[in-house]
Amino acid sequence: MLFKSINPFSQDVIAEYESLTISELNKKLRLSEAAFKNWKKTSFQQRADKMRKLAEVLRANKEKLGLLITNEMGKIISESIAEVEKSASNCDYYADYAEEMLKDQYYDTAFKSMSVYDPMGAVFAVMPWNYPFWQVLRYAAPTIMAGNVTLLKHASNVIGCAKAIENAFLEAGFPEGVFQQISIEISQVESVIASHIVQGITLTGSEGAGSSVAGLAGKHIKKSVMELGGSDAFIVLNDANLEKAAEVAAHSRMLNAGQACICAKRFIVIEKVADEFVSLFSKNIQSLKQGNPLEQGIQLGPLARLDLADTLANQLEKSLQQGAKLVLGGAHDNCNFQPTLIDFVSVDSIAFQEETFGPLATVIRAKDENDSVVIANNHRYGLAAAIWTENRENAYKLARKIEAGNVFVNSLVLSDSRIPFGGIKKSGYGRELGTVGIREFMNMKSIVIE
Known part of the structure; x- marks a missing residue:
């Protein structure tokens, strides 16, 4: 061969x-x-x-x-x-x-x-x-x-x-x-x-x-x-620093053109702050410069293979048919896939249920803190998660409830030589x-x- x-x-x-x-x-x-x-x-x-x-x-x-x-x-x-x-x-x-x-x-x-x-x-x-x-x-x-x-x-x-x-x-x-x-x-x-x-x-x-x-x-x-695989939850609570959360959210989802198991993929945001977060998130994504990965200043390169771009496009199309709303992006040319954001994603949609391996961010709106944990755990994957809140004591309690191998608070999820890394469930x-x-x-x- x-x-x-x-x-x-x-x-x-x-x-x-x-x-x-x-x-x-x-x-x-x-x-x-x-x-x-x-x-x-x-x-x-x-x-x-x-x-x-x-x-x-x-x-x-x-x-x-x-x-x-x-x-x-x-x-x-x-x-x-x-x-x-x-x-x-x-x-x-x-x-x-x-x-x-x-x-x-x-x-x-x-x-x-x-x-x-x-x-x-x-x-x-x-x-x-x-x-x-x-x-x-x-x-x-x-x-x-x-x-x-x-x-x-x-x-x-x-x-x-x-x-x-x-x-x-x-x-x-x-x-x-x-x-x-x-x-x-x-x-x-x-x-x-x-x-x-x-x-x-x-x-x-x-x-x-x-x-x-x-x-x-x-x-x-x-x-x-x-x-x-992973479909990591990125939980944004009412008391989160929304500007910082939105900045890290864009980095976390678009790092390596979204092709990482520990990229944040499901952005679970409390309804009260969802509109503001989506607006900030969208601005951060739009600021990314996409192009030739060898050029200095480029922040987003292509997907690794043509079939990956086709798969992501299909997941996006089906999710929109299932009721998600396109906020920005959505188009692709060969392996070059525009950074994309969709909102009002349901737990039954393809974008929620499947791992989306590319620059596609999905926002799911939660009623309250407890609902956000239920949504985060309502998945067959359990690799990593992030929680955004100014209340560290409460964050620790919530982290103990999250079904994942790694939980980071107010931080980008990364692997570190000093810290055991891995997942549960699928x-x-x-x-x-x-x-x-x-x-x-x-x-x-x-x-x-x-």
């Missing part, structure tokens, strides 16, 4: 890549197995030295790598460079703290009792195109610092990024086989999961992809972590990042000595 890398803005073919043959894939699996036997014996200090070097390599090449990201998936160049920098910081973080996170734990019993953390082996990762460096380094840095090795199946439209990441690992001095990218077809995924060499599977992607891969992981009894299970994240693919072994 031939994978094509297509520039979303110009629709030019950048590169073409052949998928691995069965023999080539098996060779990479064997290399992964051999690499693990040696890598698991290295000290934390040895791993940390190489991980810090990887951070240096990423920073030294951030402009070149940022350009690659923009050309392959359309992110504006400033966001692409920032993504590389964030990935480098994640490498530094785990280089600094992995040993402390995985230290032996002792228990107060009659005997000498402890738990130790042992690496499991090869972790197979299926990663998406929307953050082609961050999504990979987010799992790979802790996984490798813990003594595991990894095989990456990246999205077919960002294989250039996958190869660049692998090259960065090699340039940093990691042994061959510790990090490998494998360009494989969907039909080859089960053979990788089934291999005795692979002991864990991590996937970031759609609900459908997660269901399929999680099913295969279960079939072959392999530990898995799933970070799937948004997946397991956690990445923080101490919890690095322990996901470890054997927590209890030892008791009389």
